[in-house]
Amino acid sequence: MxxxxxxxxxxxxxxxxxxxxxxxxxxxxxxxxxxxxxxxxxxxxxxxxxxxxxxxxxxxxxxxxxxxxxxxxxxxxxxxxxxxxxxxxxxxxxxxxxxxxxxxxxxxxxxxxxxxxxxxxxxxxxxHLHHEHDPQLVAWRRQALALIDERDRRAQIAASRASSIQIVADLQRRAGMLAEPPAAKAMLASSGR
Missing domain, CATH: 1.25.40.10 (Tetratricopeptide repeat domain)
Structure with a gap:
């Protein structure tokens, strides 16, 4: 034995x-x-x-x-x-x-x-398809999408504000409410305007 x-x-x-x-x-x-x-x-x-x-x-x-x-x-x-x-x-x-x-x-x-x-x-x-239905992964995916949406929304708002500020400044300059920046005056003078 x-x-x-x-x-x-x-x-x-x-x-x-x-x-x-x-x-x-x-x-x-x-x-x-x-x-x-x-x-x-x-x-x-x-x-x-x-x-x-x-x-x-x-x-x-x-x-x-x-x-x-x-x-x-x-x-x-x-x-x-x-x-x-x-x-x-x-x-x-x-x-x-x-x-x-x-x-x-x-x-x-x-x-x-x-x-x-x-x-x-x-x-x-x-x-690995069973992972697509795992509750934790579904929750993480939703959370990631929410974060991405929030980031994109903030970026769009910032771009919109920057564009709006530029448009208002251009309109004020055209209306004579703002003085032309020195560089802009020099460019306008050289172009013959």
């Missing part, structure tokens, strides 16, 4: 530490793959990215999609690009969702489908 408990404890610790170990290992591996790809060794880079994408790395899946979409070191293959974008998008990658929307919008590797493009573009927004 003691051995079973010790074995179970080690397994739990290994499982709990596995995501961190993966996170620690994936960064150098993806960097190495990028350097290999840059050096023209796309086959070796591809193997690293595929291995990590199959292990669940969103970045590796996105990189695979990108090189297939543009034929960068591999044959151009929109089907593979779409597959890897969908793998990354399923794990929440927003850039992959945008790329999928673009592929559907322009018909890259698939028939153009505006509805499907819209679905991919707005996937994150629809996920």
């Amino acid at each position: 003691k051995r079973l408990l010790a074995s179970l404890c080690c397994t739990v610790l290994w499982i709990a530490g596995a995501p961190q170990a993966m996170a620690d290992d994936v960064e150098p591996a993806l960097y190495r793959a990028a350097m290999l790809h840059k050096a023209g060794e796309s086959g070796a880079a591809l193997a690293i990215w595929q291995d990590w994408a199959n292990r669940g790395s969103v970045d590796a899946a996105y990189n695979l999609a990108l090189i297939y979409q543009h034929g960068d070191g591999v044959p151009l293959d929109y089907g593979q690009a779409m597959h890897w974008y969908k793998v990354a998008a399923a794990k929440g990658d927003k850039a992959s969702r945008i790329q999928l929307g673009l592929m559907y919008q322009i018909g890259q590797g698939v028939a153009a489908d505006q509805d499907e493009a819209h679905r991919w573009y707005t996937m994150d927004r629809r996920h």
Whole structure:
């Protein structure tokens, strides 16, 4: 029983530490793959990215999609690009969702489908639609709109007052009730009025 408990404890610790170990290992591996790809060794880079994408790395899946979409070191293959974008998008990658929307919008590797493009573009927004009905957010939105309206109203009043003062001053000057400012007299004299 003691051995079973010790074995179970080690397994739990290994499982709990596995995501961190993966996170620690994936960064150098993806960097190495990028350097290999840059050096023209796309086959070796591809193997690293595929291995990590199959292990669940969103970045590796996105990189695979990108090189297939543009034929960068591999044959151009929109089907593979779409597959890897969908793998990354399923794990929440927003850039992959945008790329999928673009592929559907322009018909890259698939028939153009505006509805499907819209679905991919707005996937994150629809996920958060419940926030629009949250009472606290509705109250904050109303408060913000009231503040904006008040600011705009004050700005309009100030602009109206400044305009009114200018108009009254011009009328008084024309009626001879105010002396012309020295700069204005000089300008009038030079223009021949």
